[in-house]
Amino acid sequence: MQDERERLIRVFSDLVQPLGRSLPSSIEVVLHDLEKLPNSIVAVHGDVTGRRVGDPATDLLLQKVAAGDFEHAVGYSTRLPDGRCLRSTTMILRDSTGTPVAALCLNSDVSVWQALGRLASDMGGLALPDPDAAPAAAPEVAAAPEEVFPRDVDELASHLIHQAIVEQNVPVDLMRKEHKIAVVRTLKDRGMFMLRDAVEMIATSLGVTRFTIYNYLNELEDEQTPAPTEAAPKRKRASR
Incomplete structure (x- = not known):
């Protein structure tokens, strides 16, 4: 194939x-x-x-x-x-x-096209505004996500790590283990570990060793592995 x-x-x-x-x-x-x-x-x-x-x-x-x-x-x-x-x-x-x-x-x-649309909208309302009228509230528009179009892998990796750390709302030097595991979980979900030297870059950013990152990954793997179900004990048949 x-x-x-x-x-x-x-x-x-x-x-x-x-x-x-x-x-x-x-x-x-x-x-x-x-x-x-x-x-x-x-x-x-x-x-x-x-x-x-x-x-x-x-x-x-x-x-x-x-x-x-x-x-x-x-x-x-x-x-x-x-x-x-x-x-x-x-x-x-x-x-x-x-x-x-x-x-x-x-x-x-x-x-x-958005600029032209705003211009057309402005030109459509040429009547002088009423100075005593309260200003109309601007409509709420959901912000578009900012997609990163990197020129090299280092730029992509830096962005992914920075975003994952910022989302914890805790400075790295104040992070506890659960915060750092959360960062690793986010980076795993976002494909960071598809990049070369990902473990080393994450370890450096979080101030831990690469072996610690591997331990975090093992813990995350254990979270996703379902626990084996125990078979129900067989009942003894009553003697007649």
Whole structure:
């Protein structure tokens, strides 16, 4: 099946450039080879996120793979660190056996369209406002998640570790064992251990040894292993 897989990757890669040229320049097309994670980008057209072939997957794609979530994700919103809003789609491509082999991602920069929408809305209300009227409350809009589009694995790893630590709301030097295990659990769920030297990087950030991280992983594994059920004792048949 490896021959089929490599052939599919070549076919998918050859589609990226013509697909990208047929779409507006505000849309980036990226192909990830899931077998090459984390440095999974094998073809790219466009520069919405500034990534190139050989760059790593995003934190969201890494988490998706780590969770075994191989469903398509269509039209989800995210935000770049510079504030630009994107509308993204991730399609999982499979071989003849149904095994996921690649992810084709479209990232559309919609910030220009949002600005035009605000301008049109402003121009639609040209009447002078009533100075005595109370200002209308702004509608609450859920913030789009900030997906990280790293240029190298170190940047991806630093982001994952930083986020996991921040979510504990406790400084590292004040963390107890349960906090550090929670950090490791979060990083495991988000695919951090798919990265090379992950254990060493996490150990350094938490101020523990790499053997401590392995112990935490063993404890987390034990949590997920169901305890064996004891067989009910057989009743003795009453003598007649």
